[in-house]
Amino acid sequence: MERRTLIKSLMAAPLLSGLAAAGSAGAAPSTGELLRPARLRRGMTVGLVTPASNAWEDEDIRFAIDVVKSLGFKVKEGANLYQRTQYLAGPDAARAEDFNRMFADPEVDAVFCLRGGYGTPRILPMLDYATIRQNPKILLGYSDITALLNAIHERCGLITFHGPIAAQNFTDYTLEEFSKVLVRGEFPxxxxxxxxFEGSPGRVERRNRxxxxxxxxxxxxxxxxxxxxxxxxxxxxxxxxxxxxxxxxxxxxxxxxxxxxxxxxxxxxxxxxxxxxxxxxxxxxxxxxxxxxxxxxxxxxxxxxxxxxxxxxxxxxxxxxxxxxxxxxxxxxxxxxxxxxxxxxxxx
The missing domain is CATH 3.50.30.60 (LD-carboxypeptidase A C-terminal domain-like)
Known part of the structure; x- marks a missing residue:
């Protein structure tokens, strides 16, 4: 379902009751300290969460788990990973709880999002920003995950990562970009x-200009x-x-x-x-x-x-x-x- 259709559907739903508590304990702005998470290494444990929408079928979730394992990591599934509530991956509180638990869990080294869709703005007031600050980890995703990436950086000073979701195949290009930033830590x-692009004479790639x-x-x-x-x-x-x-x-x-x-x-x-x-x-x-x-x-x-x-x-x-x-x-x-x-x- 396209995002604009989801937003129209949402307009009839109640607003988050927790929004008024957005400035509560643990939600203080960043102190200015830049936090860098540990780079990825083979054998690390990746926490897999669904903070927005879920995949349509359970088999798609199992596919995402296999993708992460194929990258050389162990997978820890969120307790509510298979939940669905129409266009959301379960109730707001359950999605936020999974997210908070992954950052609090000492066995989890990084947090990957299964997919985007819609729903992350709804859980922003429910995140434990103090715990996230105290346990800096790689957070990876894109699309609707944008809200998490920017809010967490703003509140915690943690560098977050706009990049592939777990429920997708990594092309050679995507894997190389993933590796040079998150594994090898290259800069500049x-x-x-x-x-x-390799083409015959007279052919020029137009799509990626x-x-x-x-x-x-x-x-x-x-x-x-x-x-x-x-x-x-x-x-x-x-x-x-x-x-x-x-x-x-x-x-x-x-x-x-x-x-x-x-x-x-x-x-x-x-x-x-x-x-x-x-x-x-x-x-x-x-x-x-x-x-x-x-x-x-x-x-x-x-x-x-x-x-x-x-x-x-x-x-x-x-x-x-x-x-x-x-x-x-x-x-x-x-x-x-x-x-x-x-x-x-x-x-x-």
Missing amino acids: VRLGEAPP VTRFRGGSARGRLIGGNLTLMCSLLGTPFEPDFRDKILFLEDVGEAPYRIDRMLTQLWLAGKLDEVNGIVFGKFTDAETSGNTFSVEHVLRERSAGLEVPVVRGLMIGHVDDQTVVPVGAMAELDGDSGALILQEPVVS
Whole structure:
């Protein structure tokens, strides 16, 4: 089910009763200390959780477990891993409980999300941010997981990771990006460059080209992920600090006018004027039937008045070949070459 359909369904549901407690104990803002989780090593234990939606069938969950094991890790399943409540992976409290337990569990070395979908903003007030700060671990996922990645970095100072979910096959490209960031801990290193293309004379790869909307270079800490989720955090206690950041954005299944609407929201809120640079990843499966602007037109127009480097097309988003972007890490955006370069270690 597409995200916009889920949101329409949700409007009829009660709001989270715990939202008023968002500023309660354990939810203090980051003190400014940057926390780097331990790098991944073979034999480590990965906690598998479903903080948003669940896979449609149990066999898909077992597939995700096999994917994680194939990477060389042991798997600890969340107690509520197989729960489903319509478009959510069980009740909010159960999903939050699984998440909190994984960070509190000394046997768990990293936390991978089975999939995205919808639901992570609902559990943000229920997370134990104090325990997460005290037990820094790799948190990996994308799409709806964007809300967790940015809220946890903002509250805890922990570098989190926008990257593949467990319920997907890792292409050679995805595995290499995963390994260089989370296993080998390389830096400086370019993130999200187009995969190599080998074609016959006269053939050129078009799909994975980088578009340079505005040149120049800038440095800043990385924030971002799914455009829909970044907009959903605005005006909440979990809104990230956009000042002097490199903002990266992606989405899936959104028509150009909806992408326009969300970017306009960020612009009207003053957030696009605060960042040092913008990276647009992939906006896949955009609905472009009828009389509409193209996605390229919308992205170019909405960033036209900004005096910062802006590029489009890095391997970030709902694509098979996918990079890993560390939320909270220092990076440089080169708008002339279209490169995003990680500038510091992100794992210990």
